Amino acid sequence: MSTIRRHLRGEVFLTSLPVAVVVSVILAMIVVCAGRGRPCQSASAYGKATAPTSDVPSERDAPEVRPAEPRKVNSLGMQFVLVSPGEFMMGSALSETFRGDDERRHMVKITRPFYLAVHEVTVGQFRKFVEATGYLTEAERLVQPGDAATAQTDPLGSRTWRDPGYAHDDDYPVTHVTWHDAQRFCTWLQSREGLVYRLPTEAEWEYACRAGTTTPYATGDSRESLRGSANIAAVPVEITGSAQWDDGFHFAAPVGRFAPNPWGLCDMHGNVWEWCSDWYDATYSGGTATDPEGPASGKDRVMRGGSYRLSHASTRSANRAFGPPHHFDATIGFRVALDCRGGVRVSRDGPRGRS
Ligand SMILES: [Ca+2]
Numbered sequence: 001m002s003t004i005r006r007h008l009r010g011e012v013f014l015t016s017l018p019v020a021v022v023v024s025v026i027l028a029m030i031v032v033c034a035g036r037g038r039p040c041q042s043a044s045a046y047g048k049a050t051a052p053t054s055d056v057p058s059e060r061d062a063p064e065v066r067p068a069e070p071r072k073v074n075s076l077g078m079q080f081v082l083v084s085p086g087e088f089m090m091g092s093a094l095s096e097t098f099r100g101d102d103e104r105r106h107m108v109k110i111t112r113p114f115y116l117a118v119h120e121v122t123v124g125q126f127r128k129f130v131e132a133t134g135y136l137t138e139a140e141r142l143v144q145p146g147d148a149a150t151a152q153t154d155p156l157g158s159r160t161w162r163d164p165g166y167a168h169d170d171d172y173p174v175t176h177v178t179w180h181d182a183q184r185f186c187t188w189l190q191s192r193e194g195l196v197y198r199l200p201t202e203a204e205w206e207y208a209c210r211a212g213t214t215t216p217y218a219t220g221d222s223r224e225s226l227r228g229s230a231n232i233a234a235v236p237v238e239i240t241g242s243a244q245w246d247d248g249f250h251f252a253a254p255v256g257r258f259a260p261n262p263w264g265l266c267d268m269h270g271n272v273w274e275w276c277s278d279w280y281d282a283t284y285s286g287g288t289a290t291d292p293e294g295p296a297s298g299k300d301r302v303m304r305g306g307s308y309r310l311s312h313a314s315t316r317s318a319n320r321a322f323g324p325p326h327h328f329d330a331t332i333g334f335r336v337a338l339d340c341r342g343g344v345r346v347s348r349d350g351p352r353g354r355s
């Protein structure tokens, strides 16, 4: 189909890299399937995993976070901005370039304020979680050093958050984390601070990404508008017909290296994909247009924002991607939301705010 051809022609191309790295990236591209670069790697490539449940706390109350402060910093040093209620047009206009069929434009109301992390969760923050709990990510439990099968599937994808396959430090976004891993991090943070940490819903994510804008990107209409605001992939002029993109990073960049959006959030466009709490549904069904939370069940979880491995097409505010909740690779991370309301409801899937 045309969308797949578009992806193979133009979505990813990293230049000025060692041959081995380029080969690795091309192999990685093969496992990124569907129209606009959706990392929907099948479960079979990594084997099956079951969501760990041993450290899920039981239901209990938590102190209320009053949404009075426009910014907060938690005990890990994570910065948050207050996202106020409002309404916006979710999805994309029919005329939007690179638009997907699952981006039906519709009004969404966000009635509850929440805090959203300024940055993607970093390696250093995730390390504190691991050191405190002894947690092993699903990638660590599945990936065996020298495992020929996983190495052939995706040389970078078969690594773990400890060694993502490129130079990094604690300020880089954590990668190779599954949706389950992200939930465990939220559960731990909730236990540590007695506050409701969770993944943002898909609607909350797009609302915050747009930050009041209606253009394909919070920065404007074009790839050029993203300059200085997003870490995306270089795309050669022979593919796009326009100038090659160079933002200084072939792989992930330390969080916050690029300019924030109008609401103070960094890397909503690009750097690493971000898991959302919702099950994916192509029609946005399963919820009303007021504080929608997605379908009650499903096969894949939503991820948003594109990554350093894909072009501007995948980092559009409305672009939707998805993958099995046990999927991981070198381009997937997450950011967390903090509820403004008291009370914690913990399910097998992780913490959610009380309605
Ligand atoms: Ca880049």
Ligand SMILES: [Ca+2]
Binding pocket: 120, 267, 268, 269, 270, 271, 272, 273, 274, 305, 306
């Ligand atoms: Ca991102």
